[in-house]
Amino acid sequence: MSILASQSAKRAILVLADGTVFRGTAIGAEGSAVGEVVFNTAMTGYQEILTDPSYTEQIVTLTYPHIGNTGTNSEDQESDQVWAKGLIIRDLAMKASNFRSEETLSGYLQRHNVVGIADIDTRRLTRILRENGAQNGCIMVGELDENKAQELAQKFPGLKGMDLAKEVCCENPYEWSGGSWQLGEGHTKPEQSQYHVVAYDYGCKHNILRLLADRNCKITVVPAQTSAEDVLALNPDGIFLSNGPGDPEPCDYAITAIKTLLDKDIPIFGICLGHQLLAIASGAQSMKMKFGHHGANHPVQDLKTKRVMITSQNHGFAVDEKQLPDNLEVTHVSLFDGTLQGIRRKDKPAFSFQGHPEASPGPHDASELFDHFIELMQAKA
Numbered sequence: 001m002s003i004l005a006s007q008s009a010k011r012a013i014l015v016l017a018d019g020t021v022f023r024g025t026a027i028g029a030e031g032s033a034v035g036e037v038v039f040n041t042a043m044t045g046y047q048e049i050l051t052d053p054s055y056t057e058q059i060v061t062l063t064y065p066h067i068g069n070t071g072t073n074s075e076d077q078e079s080d081q082v083w084a085k086g087l088i089i090r091d092l093a094m095k096a097s098n099f100r101s102e103e104t105l106s107g108y109l110q111r112h113n114v115v116g117i118a119d120i121d122t123r124r125l126t127r128i129l130r131e132n133g134a135q136n137g138c139i140m141v142g143e144l145d146e147n148k149a150q151e152l153a154q155k156f157p158g159l160k161g162m163d164l165a166k167e168v169c170c171e172n173p174y175e176w177s178g179g180s181w182q183l184g185e186g187h188t189k190p191e192q193s194q195y196h197v198v199a200y201d202y203g204c205k206h207n208i209l210r211l212l213a214d215r216n217c218k219i220t221v222v223p224a225q226t227s228a229e230d231v232l233a234l235n236p237d238g239i240f241l242s243n244g245p246g247d248p249e250p251c252d253y254a255i256t257a258i259k260t261l262l263d264k265d266i267p268i269f270g271i272c273l274g275h276q277l278l279a280i281a282s283g284a285q286s287m288k289m290k291f292g293h294h295g296a297n298h299p300v301q302d303l304k305t306k307r308v309m310i311t312s313q314n315h316g317f318a319v320d321e322k323q324l325p326d327n328l329e330v331t332h333v334s335l336f337d338g339t340l341q342g343i344r345r346k347d348k349p350a351f352s353f354q355g356h357p358e359a360s361p362g363p364h365d366a367s368e369l370f371d372h373f374i375e376l377m378q379a380k381a
């Protein structure tokens, strides 16, 4: 191949639905990707972000400018595949240098057939998304056609109304054997298992299951559409509702099951999509946010203790704090914009958190929420 041909094979564009065009360099697979473009402000954790199933149908731009310097490895996966539709960055590190690195970011994206684009003015892009709201976009690699890319971005239906939890979850129930956070991959403490947690997989991140394993839980993971009756047949001490992609409102199967499970007074803990579903099952409503929360430095206040936690966040929908039923108490709020971050049922052993107490990436300030879940199971036992 001539130098010119190989150079042109490397060119890529990002076109937003509003027609804004960014020209850059391809760093991943060939082809094109269409999705909702969101910005994440975390300075680390690109591999965890890419493999978080909550990013299904989304293209992620990272505001941190220098990405790829620690490469990728098999331990930092938050699921078995890359779910983000595409990656947009400012600058790809020329060298991956870390004792845990097994593969470069570029090689990793290509192997997972995910489109990526570098050399983009991600500050300008982020300003557009902040000012006008998250918007659909298209990354195109190879044959570049700006009009076609804009048309594809405009045709993308958007995440409002998209029921994705049932698309990304496991096919069959399984027992978690992926290890614990403290002890590492492949290690669990089954002999010490005290509580049987049934975890609804709506697109669950592995670190949630690792943190439950750390706390002596035996975990059975079940698909998103598992009925409440099938979950009850497993005789759980507690029920976990996972994070996941898309809009919570159309997930009627989950909302119906959670309503039934709430009636049984079994401890329930929800994270992110699981939080939104618990709220809706309790009578609340969700709404689409302007550009959402995606980052690892969001201050959230615990209203009871007044303590401020720095948290990891990844959501584009939120529970509407203006339309809460009487059975819900607000436990946490975002100090960035005052939106609702945590709730507790006043009449049931059930609570949930909008951010990501499991981090990966991010700080572990909110990990005590896992301990609270254990306390609820203890109290019930």
Ligand SMILES: NC(=O)CC[C@H](N)C(=O)O
Pocket: 054, 242, 243, 244, 245, 246, 247, 248, 271, 272, 273, 274, 314, 315, 316, 317, 318
């Ligand atoms: N991380 C999540 O669970 C995200 C929940 C939901 N898909 C949202 O964007 O708000």
